[in-house]
Every structure is written in structure tokens, then in C-alpha cells.
Amino acid sequence: MALSRLKKFCIPENSHQVDDCVAEYGDNALILAGGTFIRGLEVRGLLSEVEALIDVHKLGMDGLVSGVGNVRIGAMVTFAALEQLAELHSAAWLAAVRDALACPPLQIRNMATVGGCLAASCPFYDLPTAFLALDGSVTVSGAGAQREIGLADLFVSLFENSLEPGELITELTLPRPPGRSASAFIKLEGTANDLAIVNVAVSISVDAAGVCEEARVVLGGGVGDRVVRSATAETVLKGQQLTHEVIEHAAAAVGQDIEPMADHRATAAYRLAMAGVFTKRALNQALSRLN
Amino acid sequence: MKQLISLEVNGDRHEIAVEPDATLLEVLRDHLGLLGTKQGCDSGGCGCCTVHIGDRAVYSCMKYALSAQHQKITTIEGLGADGKLDAVQDAFVREGAVQCGYCTCGMIMTAKQLLHDDPHPDEDAIRHGIAGNLCRCTGYHKIVEAIRTAARD
Numbered sequence: 334m335a336l337s338r339l340k341k342f343c344i345p346e347n348s349h350q351v352d353d354c355v356a357e358y359g360d361n362a363l364i365l366a367g368g369t370f371i372r373g374l375e376v377r378g379l380l381s382e383v384e385a386l387i388d389v390h391k392l393g394m395d396g397l398v399s400g401v402g403n404v405r406i407g408a409m410v411t412f413a414a415l416e417q418l419a420e421l422h423s424a425a426w427l428a429a430v431r432d433a434l435a436c437p438p439l440q441i442r443n444m445a446t447v448g449g450c451l452a453a454s455c456p457f458y459d460l461p462t463a464f465l466a467l468d469g470s471v472t473v474s475g476a477g478a479q480r481e482i483g484l485a486d487l488f489v490s491l492f493e494n495s496l497e498p499g500e501l502i503t504e505l506t507l508p509r510p511p512g513r514s515a516s517a518f519i520k521l522e523g524t525a526n527d528l529a530i531v532n533v534a535v536s537i538s539v540d541a542a543g544v545c546e547e548a549r550v551v552l553g554g555g556v557g558d559r560v561v562r563s564a565t566a567e568t569v570l571k572g573q574q575l576t577h578e579v580i581e582h583a584a585a586a587v588g589q590d591i592e593p594m595a596d597h598r599a600t601a602a603y604r605l606a607m608a609g610v611f612t613k614r615a616l617n618q619a620l621s622r623l624n
Numbered sequence: 625m626k627q628l629i630s631l632e633v634n635g636d637r638h639e640i641a642v643e644p645d646a647t648l649l650e651v652l653r654d655h656l657g658l659l660g661t662k663q664g665c666d667s668g669g670c671g672c673c674t675v676h677i678g679d680r681a682v683y684s685c686m687k688y689a690l691s692a693q694h695q696k697i698t699t700i701e702g703l704g705a706d707g708k709l710d711a712v713q714d715a716f717v718r719e720g721a722v723q724c725g726y727c728t729c730g731m732i733m734t735a736k737q738l739l740h741d742d743p744h745p746d747e748d749a750i751r752h753g754i755a756g757n758l759c760r761c762t763g764y765h766k767i768v769e770a771i772r773t774a775a776r777d
């Protein structure tokens with residue numbers, strides 16, 4: 334029993350009950366969604382301070398809307414529920430999310446939530462890399478107020494997000510990109526059930542003449558203490574025809590924006606080399622999806 | 625402090641007093657004596673604790689028992705009827721897809737959802753579908769064959 338101080342397991346039915354529990358337990362209250370990250374921390378003995386778990390599954394937050402200007406995904410939407418979004422299987426601009434959803438095993442897809450994977454602020458996950466490449470932002474609510482946070486500002490560092498105590502992510506918004514757009518995500522992993530050595534998501538928009546108007550290149554896995562956007566690679570792509578040479582050049586540029594680490598999965602040099610290779614593959618994949 | 629909860633497992637309702645941090649896995653095995661569901665890694669890495677909540681396969685080691693109230697839970701003991709094995713269980717026996725058996729119940733629960741979602745999976749879909757279940761004995765070949773057989777019959 335690694336939650337040795339747990340006194341209360343709340344299952345609130347409205348936001349006031351969340352606020353009450355947070356008021357009583359302060360920093361020692363922890364939001365519980367799918368539990369797949371939290372249980373991992375618990376068995377490693379990292380939650381010994383927690384006095385209250387707040388299971389938010391009765392608060393709704395499970396909407397899935399293909400809107401005019403965006404797609405909105407409730408925080409409690411599981412990966413499996415997200416797979417049911419019809420547009421995900423046809424829209425080229427959303428393809429990076431489809432690619433990333435294929436990575437986690439079935440049981441995790443059934444349990445893990447979109448809000449949980451973002452709040453965990455773990456750069457080794459796959460979905461956050463894809464969501465950042467699609468310029469995602471989250472709606473956050475707490476103590477009666479609401480605010481929007483871009484994902485780049487949500488992820489502060491490894492396992493640290495910018496939420497205030499008691500703040501809840503309620504929804505993720507992915508804006509529809511202009512013009513002809515496509516995205517792609519690729520993960521390099523050691524085994525079928527492991528976290529990423531490196532992962533890459535890209536999103537590109539081109540005008541009628543095929544010139545790149547917008548580009549987002551995002552890398553995860555052990556390439557920084559959070560998911561990293563490669564501004565250098567994006568600058569190489571923007572305003573150009575996406576030729577073989579331009580893509581090679583952009584892929585080589587990602588090395589300037591990442592700080593690969595060494596761990597039991599891979600050396601830093603291997604990660605650096607693979608970041609380039611997988612950026613190139615992801616860009617080619619996105620390009621092949623432009624219609 | 626223990627809390628009284630109500631769980632519906634294999635069609636039966638149970639009132640049980642549990643610690644608030646008890647996992648569904650602990651409750652199934654230690655309180656209800658349903659030992660078909662196994663404990664391996666206890667942290668989402670092996671799959672031998674797989675059960676269904678509704679018609680979805682989940683790791684029971686990653687689910688707090690309190691979060692599993694008011695839902696239909698099915699374990700391996702809930703498959704089959706009238707003393708007869710379920711088709712997937714039967715295929716595992718006929719194909720000899722079991723060695724030590726530790727992974728088998730979780731593997732079958734995963735295969736059940738796989739076949740429910742895709743009644744005729746090809747080999748790739750089967751291997752991808754059971755990626756969250758480890759087997760240290762069989763080398764997977766016979767497990768894949770058993771799932772194929774269950775799909776055919």
C-alpha cells in the first residue's frame with residue numbers, strides 16, 4: 334500500500350465538490366482520471382504524500398466535437414473513445430493523432446484519457462507530441478474561473494505542468510489549419526509496449542502552388558525535459574517548395590533544438606541521429622498525405 | 625479506513641469493505657477469491673491482470689476498486705456457460721496455446737475484445753492486438769493460432 338496517507342477517495346459530481354476537496358487537502362489532493370500514470374507513480378513509492386484522490390469520471394468532460402473551426406476533445410475522453418471520431422479516419426490534417434493512437438496497447442487505450450496524458454507532462458508519451466504539432470490548447474477551470482493554455486505553456490518540465498492546485502483540464506482544442514494541410518507522427522521504440530526512444534510529429538500546410546505556408550515540427554522521447562518544437566526546422570520549411578532537399582535540410586536542422594539524453598533505452602548520439610531520420614520520414618509521410 | 629463498496633462481477637453483486645487505495649485486482653483475488661485473474665507486474669506492463677469493464681479490456685491492477693463501482697466487470701470465470709468453455713478458451717485448449725498458464729486468462733480476455741471489435745483479424749492485427757500481454761513461455765505462435773482458430777469457428 335503505497336498511498337499510505339490516503340484518507341479520502343472523492344468521486345465528485347460537480348465542480349463545487351472538487352473545490353471542497355481541494356480546499357480541504359490542498360497540495361496533497363491528486364486528480365485521478367484513467368489512473369494509468371498515477372498507479373505507475375504509486376507502485377514506485379512516489380505518492381506517499383497524497384491524502385486525497387479526486388476521481389473526476391462523473392464530471393462529464395467526455396464530449397467529442399468536430400466543430401467548424403476546430404475539433405474539441407473532452408479531458409475524460411479515453412484514447413479508445415477518441416478513435417471513434419469519424420473525422421480522424423479521413424482528415425489528413427488529423428493523421429498524426431491517428432498515427433499516435435496506434436501506439437499504446439489496447440488496455441491503455443481503453444483506460445488512458447486525453448486530459449491525463451497532457452497533465453502528466455511526460456515527454457516520452459506519444460499523443461502530446463502529436464497534439465502539440467496540431468497547435469493544441471487546453472481549457473482549464475478552477476475556483477470558478479476558466480483560462481486557455483497553449484500546450485507549449487502547459488508543459489513546464491518533466492512531470493511538471495503549469496496548472497495551479499485545484500485546476501482541471503476540461504477540454505483540448507485542435508484548430509483546423511488553413512489550406513491544404515496534412516500531418517504525420519512516427520515513434521521509434523524498443524519493444525511494442527515501450528515508451529519512445531524518439532518520436533516526431535509534423536504538420537504542414539501548403540498553398541495552391543505547393544509552397545509551405547505553415548509548418549510545425551515537434552519531437553518527444555528523450556530529447557528534452559519536455560516535448561520540443563523545432564523552430565529551426567520550421568524556418569527551413571516555411572516559404573519553400575517541399576522538395577527532397579528542403580526536407581533533408583529541415584531534418585538535419587532539428588538537432589539544433591533538442592538536447593538528447595542517454596538512458597537504458599538509447600545513447601544520446603543514437604537519439605540525435607534518429608531524430609533527424611524520423612523527422613525526414615514524418616515529413617515525407619505528411620507530404621504524401623496532402624491532397 | 626475501510627469503505628463499503630458495491631461491485632458487479634460476472635453478474636453477481638458484492639458488497640465489500642475495502643481500503644480506498646485497493647485495486648480492482650486486489651479485490652477480485654483477495655476479497656472475492658477469483659484467482660483466474662493474475663498479478664504480475666502490478667503496474668501495467670504485463671497484461672495478466674486483464675479483465676473487462678463493460679466490453680472493454682482493462683488492466684485491473686491500474687484501476688482503483690472504488691472507481692469500478694456501478695460498472696459491469698467480467699473476469700475469466702465469467703466466460704462460458706452451462707459448464708462449457710467459451711469459444712476462445714476452447715481454442716486455446718485445442719491449439720495448445722498454454723504452457724505455464726500464467727498469462728493465459730489475461731490473454732483470453734484481451735482476445736475476446738479483439739475478436740469483438742474485429743471478428744476476422746489477420747496475423748498482424750492479432751499480434752498488434754495482444755501487444756499489451758506478455759507471455760514468457762509460448763513464443764506467441766500458438767496463441768496467435770488459437771485466436772485465429774477462435775475467429776474461424
Ligand SMILES: Cc1cc2nc3c(=O)[nH]c(=O)nc-3n(C[C@H](O)[C@H](O)[C@H](O)COP(=O)(O)OP(=O)(O)OC[C@H]3O[C@@H](n4cnc5c(N)ncnc54)[C@H](O)[C@@H]3O)c2cc1C
Binds near residue numbers: 408445448461667
Ligand atoms: C503499459 C503502458 C503503456 C503505455 N504506452 C503508451 C504509448 O505507447 N504511448 C503513449 O502516448 N502513452 C503510453 N502510455 C502512457 C499513457 O498515455 C498515460 O499513462 C496516460 O495517458 C495517462 O492518462 P490517465 O487518464 O491514465 O491519467 P492519470 O494517471 O489518471 O493522471 C495523470 C496525471 O494527470 C493528472 N490529471 C488527470 N486528468 C486531469 C485533468 N483533467 N486535469 C488536470 N490534471 C489531470 C493526474 O493528477 C496525474 O498527475 C502507457 C502507459 C502504460 C502504463
Ligand code: FES
Binds near residue numbers: 672683685686
Ligand atoms: S499485473 Fe496488471 S499489467 Fe501486470
Ligand code: FES
Binds near residue numbers: 721724727759760
Ligand atoms: S504460458 Fe507461461 S507466460 Fe504464457
